[in-house]
Structures are given as C-alpha cells and as structure tokens.
Amino acid sequence: MSRLPERLAAAALAGGLMAGPALAEGLGLGRPALPEEIAAWDVAVLPDGTGLPEGSGDVLTGEEVFADKCASCHGEFAEGLDSWPVLAGGEGTLTDRRPVKTIGSYWPHLSTVWDYVHRSMPFGAAQTVSVDEAYAITAFLLYSNGLVEDDFVLTRANFTEVALPNAEGFYSDDRAETEYPLFSAAPCMADCGPEVKVTKRAVELNVTPEDPDGRPAGTLPALTTTAAAVPAEAATVEAAAEDPAAEVAGEPAAADPALVEAGEKVFKKCAACHKVGEGAKNGTGPHLNGVLGRTAGTLEGFRYSKAMAEAGAGGLTWDEAALKAYLENPKAFVKGTKMTFAGLKSEEDRAAIIAYLATLAP
Amino acid sequence: MTDEPADNDIPGASRRTFLKGGAALGAGALAGAAARAESPDPLITEVQDWATSFGEAVDATPYGMPIHFESHVVRRNVEWLTESPVSSINFTPIHALEGTITPQGCAFERHHSGAIELSKADYRLMINGLVDRPLVFTFEDLMRFPRASLVAFCECAANGGMEWGGAQLEGCQFTQGMIHNMEYVGVPLRLLLAEAGVQPEGKWIYAEGADASSNGRSIPMEKAMDDVMVAFYANGEALRKEHGYPARLVVPGWEGNMWVKWLRRIGVYDQAVESREETSKYTDLMPDGRARKWTWVMDAKSVITSPSPQAPVRHGKGPLVITGLAWSGHGKVARVDVSLDGGRNWQEARITGEAKPKALTRFHLDIDWDGSELLLQSRAVDETGYVQPTKDALRAIRGLNNVYHNNGIQTWWLKPDGEVENVEVA
Numbered sequence A: 001m002s003r004l005p006e007r008l009a010a011a012a013l014a015g016g017l018m019a020g021p022a023l024a025e026g027l028g029l030g031r032p033a034l035p036e037e038i039a040a041w042d043v044a045v046l047p048d049g050t051g052l053p054e055g056s057g058d059v060l061t062g063e064e065v066f067a068d069k070c071a072s073c074h075g076e077f078a079e080g081l082d083s084w085p086v087l088a089g090g091e092g093t094l095t096d097r098r099p100v101k102t103i104g105s106y107w108p109h110l111s112t113v114w115d116y117v118h119r120s121m122p123f124g125a126a127q128t129v130s131v132d133e134a135y136a137i138t139a140f141l142l143y144s145n146g147l148v149e150d151d152f153v154l155t156r157a158n159f160t161e162v163a164l165p166n167a168e169g170f171y172s173d174d175r176a177e178t179e180y181p182l183f184s185a186a187p188c189m190a191d192c193g194p195e196v197k198v199t200k201r202a203v204e205l206n207v208t209p210e211d212p213d214g215r216p217a218g219t220l221p222a223l224t225t226t227a228a229a230v231p232a233e234a235a236t237v238e239a240a241a242e243d244p245a246a247e248v249a250g251e252p253a254a255a256d257p258a259l260v261e262a263g264e265k266v267f268k269k270c271a272a273c274h275k276v277g278e279g280a281k282n283g284t285g286p287h288l289n290g291v292l293g294r295t296a297g298t299l300e301g302f303r304y305s306k307a308m309a310e311a312g313a314g315g316l317t318w319d320e321a322a323l324k325a326y327l328e329n330p331k332a333f334v335k336g337t338k339m340t341f342a343g344l345k346s347e348e349d350r351a352a353i354i355a356y357l358a359t360l361a362p
Numbered sequence B: 001m002t003d004e005p006a007d008n009d010i011p012g013a014s015r016r017t018f019l020k021g022g023a024a025l026g027a028g029a030l031a032g033a034a035a036r037a038e039s040p041d042p043l044i045t046e047v048q049d050w051a052t053s054f055g056e057a058v059d060a061t062p063y064g065m066p067i068h069f070e071s072h073v074v075r076r077n078v079e080w081l082t083e084s085p086v087s088s089i090n091f092t093p094i095h096a097l098e099g100t101i102t103p104q105g106c107a108f109e110r111h112h113s114g115a116i117e118l119s120k121a122d123y124r125l126m127i128n129g130l131v132d133r134p135l136v137f138t139f140e141d142l143m144r145f146p147r148a149s150l151v152a153f154c155e156c157a158a159n160g161g162m163e164w165g166g167a168q169l170e171g172c173q174f175t176q177g178m179i180h181n182m183e184y185v186g187v188p189l190r191l192l193l194a195e196a197g198v199q200p201e202g203k204w205i206y207a208e209g210a211d212a213s214s215n216g217r218s219i220p221m222e223k224a225m226d227d228v229m230v231a232f233y234a235n236g237e238a239l240r241k242e243h244g245y246p247a248r249l250v251v252p253g254w255e256g257n258m259w260v261k262w263l264r265r266i267g268v269y270d271q272a273v274e275s276r277e278e279t280s281k282y283t284d285l286m287p288d289g290r291a292r293k294w295t296w297v298m299d300a301k302s303v304i305t306s307p308s309p310q311a312p313v314r315h316g317k318g319p320l321v322i323t324g325l326a327w328s329g330h331g332k333v334a335r336v337d338v339s340l341d342g343g344r345n346w347q348e349a350r351i352t353g354e355a356k357p358k359a360l361t362r363f364h365l366d367i368d369w370d371g372s373e374l375l376l377q378s379r380a381v382d383e384t385g386y387v388q389p390t391k392d393a394l395r396a397i398r399g400l401n402n403v404y405h406n407n408g409i410q411t412w413w414l415k416p417d418g419e420v421e422n423v424e425v426a
Helices: A004-019 A035-041 A059-069 A110-120 A131-144 A232-242 A244-248 A257-269 A306-313 A320-328 A347-358 B022-030 B172-176 B189-196 B391-398
Strands: A056-058 A153-155 A170-172 A198-201 B124-129 B135-138 B148-155 B179-188 B204-209 B216-220 B229-234 B248-250 B263-269 B291-293 B301-306 B318-327 B333-339 B350-352 B361-369 B374-382 B411-414 B420-425
Touching (some): A035 B124, A056 A131, A110 A131, A131 A153, A320 A347, B124 B189, B148 B248, B172 B301, B179 B189, B179 B318, B189 B229, B301 B333, B318 B333, B333 B350, B333 B361, B374 B420
Parallel strands (some): B124 B263
Antiparallel strands (some): A056 A153, A198 B420, B124 B135, B148 B179, B179 B229, B204 B216, B204 B263, B229 B248, B318 B361, B333 B374, B350 B361, B374 B411, B411 B420
8 A cells, every 4th residue: 555645644634733723632523422322333242241231041032032033044943044054063064075164163252143143133134132132042052052051041241151162263364474485486487387178167067147148147249249239138128117917917906106116115125035026936935926815825835834834724815904914013913924024113114015016926 | 145155066057058159150260351341331331320310418318327238247146146135246247347447336246234325414433442532423524534545456355266166157257256446535544543542452443334234344453544444435426325325444455345334333442353254254264174364365366357258259360359457455466477378388468557556457468369279367476476376276275165365366268269168277
C-alpha cells in the first residue's frame, strides 16, 4: 500500500486542528455511544467468556428449542439435512479425504457456538434466540457431540470450563516460513521439464452451468454472428414474461398487481427454504408452485413432519383462510410442523404473500 | 449453506456430450481466406438504418445498462455449490472483461444472509470497546472526514477452491471469478479509530455488518491502522446495494470475507473474537489434521482470461491476443510469464498499464498461432519475489482438504479447432 493516504490523512488532520475549534482528540465528529446502544449492538462473545451475559440452559430444553428452531436445516440430531451444515459427529475425520468439520470435531471455541447461535441464527430469523435459549442450544450441541451428559446445565459460570476437543488444532498462518521460501526462487524459463500431458479434464465431470447450446454458461458469442441472433437470452425472458398462461394460471380471480408485487417482496423471507417458478424442486421446504388448493402434506418427494402429513390426511387444504392462519402462527396452526418460520405478524403481508402464491401455477 | 466446494467426483456426473465447435471449425477453415473479399460487403455498400435515421434520444435510459448485445456478460452462479441463494456466491465474468476495473454491476457477490437495503439516513457506525470515547457516527458524520482513494482487488478466499481436487469447472468466470477490482473512495479507518481513541491494550478490531448474518471478522490493529478504509464510493459512484451500500470495509490484499459490508460496528479488543467466520470457516485444514488460521493475505496469482473455455478462439490461426489478470496481496505484480506448452518454456508477457499494489494488473501476450494445440499457463511474480506455484506444489504442502487460498497455476488446453478446456497437466 502506498503511503500517500497516510500522508494525506496526516495533513488533513493537522489542517483540521489548525482551522477548526481546538479539538485535541480529532475532529469532534460523532457523538458518544449510549450504554443502551452498546448493549444492543455489542453482543460479541469471546473465547475467554468476555461478553457472555448471565443465564443458563440445560440439554433437554436445548433439544426442544433445537427441534423447534434449528432442526429443519440441521436435522434433529444436528446431523445436517441436505447440504446444510453438520453440527455433530465427525470426530477423528480431520485427516480423512472427506473430513466432517463439526463443533465437536473442528471448532476450537465454545464461545463461537454461543455467539453465532445468539447473533446470526436461525437462518432467516436472526436475533430471535433468547439468552437462555442460546445457552440451552449450546448445551444440546455439546450433548449431541458426546461431550456432556444429558443432565448438563450450561451457565455463564461454568462456560469457560468446557473445552472443545479440537481447541489445540489451530495454528497461526505460517506460509511465510513454510511456503514463501519454496516459492521465491528465480523461476525456470526454458526446458523446465519433460513434455507434459493432460491428466485431468473438467469436461469429464460435467458440472459446469451450461448455455442452451451446451457450451459453458456465458460463452462469448462469435463476433461474426448477426446482431439479431445475439440477445436470445433476453428474448426468452421477455417471451416468458409476456406469456399470459404462465402469469395467471391457477389464479382464481383477477389479482391486484400491486398486492402480488408486494407479496413477491415478502416472499424473500421464505425463498431460502421454498422454491418457486419453473422447475422448482423441493428444498428445505416443499416447493410452492400451485400451493393454493393443494392438500397439506401431500407433495410427492417431500418429507413432511408427522403433524403436517396427518393434517393433510385429516382434510387440511391450503385455501386462503388456512394459509392465512398458518402464516400468522405456523406452530400454533399445525402443532409439530417442521417449518421454523416464526410467522408473519402483519395481515397485509399475509394477504400479499397469498396473492403472490396464487399466481404460481402447479 | 456450506462454504466447502464439492469434490471432483460428483455422484452422477457423466461425460459431457454436447456437440462442440461447428462454428469454430468453420471459422478455422476460412482462416487465411478472410483477407480478400469476394464481393462487396453490403454493410459498407448499402446505407444502413443506423446511418440514415435517428438513434435513441438522450434520457432514454437515465442510468444506462450495457447494450443488449452484451447481455451474456453477467454474474453467474453455480447452483449446486450452496444450499440457499441468500447465503451464496456468484462469479465475475472476467473472461469477457478487459482492463482492470470491474464494473460494480457484474462484480461477484457473496452474501451470508442476502443483500440488504440500508439507507444513508438509517445508517449508523459504532466504535466501542477498548477506546477512550465510544462513538456513534451518522453517514453525514463520515462524509466530513478527510477522504482517501485506492484501487484494490477483493478476492474471496475460496476463489478456485473447487479446483483443489482437480480441474472441475469450465471457464475462468467459475474457476477464478470470485474477484473484483474497484477504485474506492472513503475514510481511512485509522482516522475513525483516532477519533474514538484506541487504548494501549486494544490490539484487534472486530468489524461487523448490519445484515442478519452480521458477518464479523477480527483484524489486527496494525493492519487496521495501515491501509484499511471505510469506503462509500466505488468506481466513481455510490457502492451498489450488493457491495455494501452505503459503507463497507476495504481491506487491501486480504481475503474478501474480511471486507465487511453494511459495516455497522467496529469493536476494539485485546484479543481476536474467533467468530464463526474465522474458526469454522476460512481456516485451512492441513494434511496432519491441524488447521491454519488467520491466513489473511491473498498470495500472488494470475489467470489467462482469454482464450479460456468461455472465450474460445473462433478466428483460426494467425495473430492471437492472449490476455489475463495478475494480482498479489503482498504488493505489486512485478512480472507475468506465459507458457504455451504446459509450463516447459515461458516468455514474459507485457504488463498493460500500471501495476498497482494489491490491485488487478492486466497482461497481454500477442502471438502468431500456428493452429496447433497449446497448453496455456500464466505465472505471476510479485515484488517480494514470490512466484505463483503450480497446483501440485500447493497440494504437496497442503494436501487435498484445503478449500481456501488456491493460487495455483491454471492450465487451459487450446485445441486446433479453437475450443478451450480446463485441464491439469503432468
């Protein structure tokens, strides 16, 4: 980095000091942060326990909270569904070809677990885990990794007594000693070795996204191609948008476009788990194409909770009223649903999202 | 989501079967004949529409997008890499760009909880912890600090991570495209820290974002006081939403995960926070089962952006422009070598424009292609004398379980028909 900004900064500061009021401590910009503000934003917890609030939680409570808020992605036993992170197990795998990096096998500090659960989880509903719940979930994760018994209670007082198995498994960047000397010799320029052959080809794996013509996605068009043929991609998108069947199929009545648009925005809260649109597949949640009018718990290929399957067998159909009630408080409407979503408090949001879902053809 | 790129041996992966290269073969056959026209070109002899009637009026697009002929030049993602698109990454179309500056609109995105909308009016930055005066700044406050400017590359530590086990993806957009390079304007972080007054025991800062992931990273005070910037502008305009509007951290030369977007808090501590993003992720598992941590610097690297799998040679033999990008987190790129034979023989490429420290550097090599197959490689040498290693040299030290910091030499197989494949050679 050039020293120029530093010089500029020094000059600017000096200039500020001379021209402005006598501010021995900088420019006098900003205002004091209030204790309440610091408490609200500074929630970081450090390895030595700094920042940990008073509270406690036990394994069994943690198991319940985990099943409620975490298991839809991480699995009931923290084993990780689909490609969501595995949180338990993996002990002794770090030298395997496929290491399983979990809290028990890899993470060095328990503080990181508590901090991340409390600050950033659940995915899509961050900062909704209470202090005691964070203790309880952390206690459950210790249990699911075989590190504590089922009667264990984690508290602020005993927190730093818990050492994770891989605490000593990390060391600071040593590339300057172990790599740079090896890679700093004057490089060979001619006759550097025997003739080489191709040993691996990416095409044999066939995992690159492709354009419709089978080439790697984004391949530059030939410069001799006529102009009309180039924006094929754009044309396809426009055609799809203009296709009235795609837009209104499954729509019972004329939808308010503004409401549908608002609903599409609200749907961002759901999109991490529920796929929609052409070719949508089941993800963490079932795909929602044609959800209006669908019998609950019946989409093929999705593993519903027992509660949801039973609700469907009992005749629950996703009409507007049912969806409204479910979206307001999912766990109250279908007790035992896997869906961790806390619900949409605003009636407007619920109406909007249902209007949007109604536009999605099966 | 998972940050770990998948292995090479994807279950169910099958041999690619598409028909390749009819057009390119045709072009190859015509090469040489192109110098003489057999009949007058109607594009020249006939008056074209654009030469006789009006084009678009001013203000047709108050903020313009690239002309539709360039609609293929966009960010792209690889869906199977991650579980959710809001905690995911896409790739800069570096095969289609020239020069060194990456337009914001096609610069790769990495979000951990989606790109949020945070207005300047709602923006607050807090500095607290081991400081004399815990402070809150509004955006207006920040705009009153002296500004600096710098050009820097931002590279995800996982750039090239999918290639650890072997050649996997077809195209430098996917293999080296987790990178962008912008001109930033903002406030040196040291000025903000000075305003709060860092106490002697304050050895680390912890930078946090305002989004739901609150992605946080610890940065040693020495770096924080050196060239780290709180940036508001990129490439002459406000940061785009996806790049952290209205303010992000710029940490020149260091891995992209540390460039916290929607920056909301700088905590000053006597130790590293050891957050999820610097323990569970962004650490490097070594063959003995232990892991390197705090591998912040992005080592010297380069890649030929054209020809490459998404930029095949369609004009046949004769003059051929080979171009690419080189960079180093340790400073300036001193030299770039190019090999046409898989690393047996090398020649020095031309550095085009200025080689700036910790910024993308453009190189070119103009050759007279005889139409035979080439194994193209580039090799960056930075001002510290570090020479970009081969992938195998990295694997010999780090094994196969690394994910991050793959700065190995890339090989493209240019075939006589002009098509290009991502390969490894030995």
